[in-house]
Amino acid sequence: MTRQKLVKTLVMVALLLLICLLPLIVSNVYWRHIFILIAIMILATASMRAIFLTGEVSLGTAGFMLLGGYSSALLSAKLGLSPWLTMLIGGLFAAAVAAAVGYPFFRIKGIYFVITTLLLGFVFLYLAGWLSNLTGGWQGFCFFEISPQLTIGPLTITFTTKTNIEYYYLTIIVVGLSLFVLYRMEHSRIGLVWSSIREADKLAQSVGVNIMAQKVFIFTVACFFTGIAGALYAFHVHALSPTSTPANIFHFFTSVYCLMYMVVGGEGSFFGPFIGTTLLMLMSEFTRGIQEYRPLVYGGVLILIVFFMPKGLAAIGEYFPAWYRKLVGRFRRKALSPN
Amino acid sequence: MGTAISGQDIVQCIMNGFCMGGVYILIGLGLTLILGIMNILQFAHGEVYMLGAFTVYFFCVMHGVNLYAAVFISMLTTAVIGLIIERILLRPLKGVFLSYVCVTTGLSLILQTVVMLLFSKGVKQLPSLWKGTFDVAGMFVSKERFVAIVIALCLTLALYTFLKRTKYGLAMTASAQNREGSLMQGINPNVMSAMVVAIGSGLAAVGGALGGSIFSLDPYMGGLAFMKGITLIVIGGMGSLPGTVVGGLILGVSESVLALFFGSQMGIILPLILVIAFLIFRPKGLFGHD
Numbered sequence: 115m116t117r118q119k120l121v122k123t124l125v126m127v128a129l130l131l132l133i134c135l136l137p138l139i140v141s142n143v144y145w146r147h148i149f150i151l152i153a154i155m156i157l158a159t160a161s162m163r164a165i166f167l168t169g170e171v172s173l174g175t176a177g178f179m180l181l182g183g184y185s186s187a188l189l190s191a192k193l194g195l196s197p198w199l200t201m202l203i204g205g206l207f208a209a210a211v212a213a214a215v216g217y218p219f220f221r222i223k224g225i226y227f228v229i230t231t232l233l234l235g236f237v238f239l240y241l242a243g244w245l246s247n248l249t250g251g252w253q254g255f256c257f258f259e260i261s262p263q264l265t266i267g268p269l270t271i272t273f274t275t276k277t278n279i280e281y282y283y284l285t286i287i288v289v290g291l292s293l294f295v296l297y298r299m300e301h302s303r304i305g306l307v308w309s310s311i312r313e314a315d316k317l318a319q320s321v322g323v324n325i326m327a328q329k330v331f332i333f334t335v336a337c338f339f340t341g342i343a344g345a346l347y348a349f350h351v352h353a354l355s356p357t358s359t360p361a362n363i364f365h366f367f368t369s370v371y372c373l374m375y376m377v378v379g380g381e382g383s384f385f386g387p388f389i390g391t392t393l394l395m396l397m398s399e400f401t402r403g404i405q406e407y408r409p410l411v412y413g414g415v416l417i418l419i420v421f422f423m424p425k426g427l428a429a430i431g432e433y434f435p436a437w438y439r440k441l442v443g444r445f446r447r448k449a450l451s452p453n
Numbered sequence: 454m455g456t457a458i459s460g461q462d463i464v465q466c467i468m469n470g471f472c473m474g475g476v477y478i479l480i481g482l483g484l485t486l487i488l489g490i491m492n493i494l495q496f497a498h499g500e501v502y503m504l505g506a507f508t509v510y511f512f513c514v515m516h517g518v519n520l521y522a523a524v525f526i527s528m529l530t531t532a533v534i535g536l537i538i539e540r541i542l543l544r545p546l547k548g549v550f551l552s553y554v555c556v557t558t559g560l561s562l563i564l565q566t567v568v569m570l571l572f573s574k575g576v577k578q579l580p581s582l583w584k585g586t587f588d589v590a591g592m593f594v595s596k597e598r599f600v601a602i603v604i605a606l607c608l609t610l611a612l613y614t615f616l617k618r619t620k621y622g623l624a625m626t627a628s629a630q631n632r633e634g635s636l637m638q639g640i641n642p643n644v645m646s647a648m649v650v651a652i653g654s655g656l657a658a659v660g661g662a663l664g665g666s667i668f669s670l671d672p673y674m675g676g677l678a679f680m681k682g683i684t685l686i687v688i689g690g691m692g693s694l695p696g697t698v699v700g701g702l703i704l705g706v707s708e709s710v711l712a713l714f715f716g717s718q719m720g721i722i723l724p725l726i727l728v729i730a731f732l733i734f735r736p737k738g739l740f741g742h743d
Contacts, residue, residue: 166551171550218733219733221733221736222732225488226687226736228494229683229687229728230729233683236680236725237722240718241722243718244719366676370558373555406566409562409565409566412559412562413558413560413566416559417555417556417559417560417563420559
């Protein structure tokens, strides 16, 4: 047991070191852009998984990313507020909207909740296009780089996309802090309450769990982090648009991809979103040559994972013994059958 | 809007609305039946609709088969594809929530890409169902829209008769109402779900053919169609046939009237808000029952 723990800790430390040293190892600006995107999507996927802890699947991820991204970018570009502040405001705005829609939305559950959140994402997308005075309409909205400096003691941090090393570190720090909060929540008493709701909601209610309050709470928290992810994206690319092309990160496809990252990584494990997002996004980068086939590959991987690895890649160690037993059992049955 | 709106515009707009409503109904019927009997939301249903339209395109435009014959062939082919989907992908899952959401979403990605690779990207058009216009009291009504409405109505009536008058239809209704109870009466739920996916896919294929003939077809048309489908099953009440029909007509007409007065974006956004309102305040829909 202790040895297992030691190995786990060592792997964690090694991974952390790798993440921190990544910009020094890979000096290509494009790859750093990809790493930043991966970090942002990990945060979005982890938030989706946080909602799933209560057993509900929300496909509104892209919509709430749009809320966070647009509100923070607009506040910075039009009112000249510091991105440090507006990033937080973007998250809070998404959280406020989530809290407002949470109560009516959680009166329904299962597939109907999926439908509502999916449609809500579309509503946000169309609203962003429709309110053209505010958001720049369907043409999208570009703003110049805002690079304010934040001085903490001897350290001066600048928002810049020139070399994007700073932005990489900013992103991983923000994402890391958010994930830490989510992790602590999941592994505290409240996390147990959520899994009790997922496993048996009536029973949980009978022992005094306020299901509605818990669900609205986790939805609000998760949407806060989704909004932060959107804001990180907005200040990274400096151009937002509500178009309905699949390439747009605020389009519905992002929600589906997040669902896919979650399931491929393994929705039962906290580290599932890491594994799923990193592997699938890297895979899609390495297969740029056959970009047209990408949804085909994604869809195929998703279906195969659901059928053959129902716990996702995070539990990959469990499958081989199970497959082995199945195989051996089949032979054994064959050997026994003549009797 | 600056320009004046004439009576002709309004008639055309309502006719358009009914026609779109007809297409939506054909998609929605399949979705609502599958939801009712298998307790699964078929996320790839929009892609089945797209597949139906492209099968018609393949036979009619590329191989010169008569349009109506092509629609019939497409209906059968897509029903068979539906059977295969049900047997291979949906039946082993036994309705586990997250699994089927993932599998049907993955399937829709696969179908989209396959069709895009086979038929190339551009927007295509099927030949008109019936060229020309009727002249009713000085208003022009295009014949193809009329035909589309008639086809949609006939298919809906046929489905209704099937469900209410035949042995298999009644078995299906029973299975939707109470799965275990109907199992006790000797109704095989697997046969029922196979049948319902086949019928739903066939209807969606005809919807795709009508949509492709009146509007246009491209490999990504399924996404929007799927959204319309879920919109109207929510408005009409899940698993309710009359609700789906009324919901479809309301959706089609309201969309085209709104588009006439407030621009096409409003025509898309308001129905979505309507659905969210429905799900929150009346989750049963117009005709639904628990």
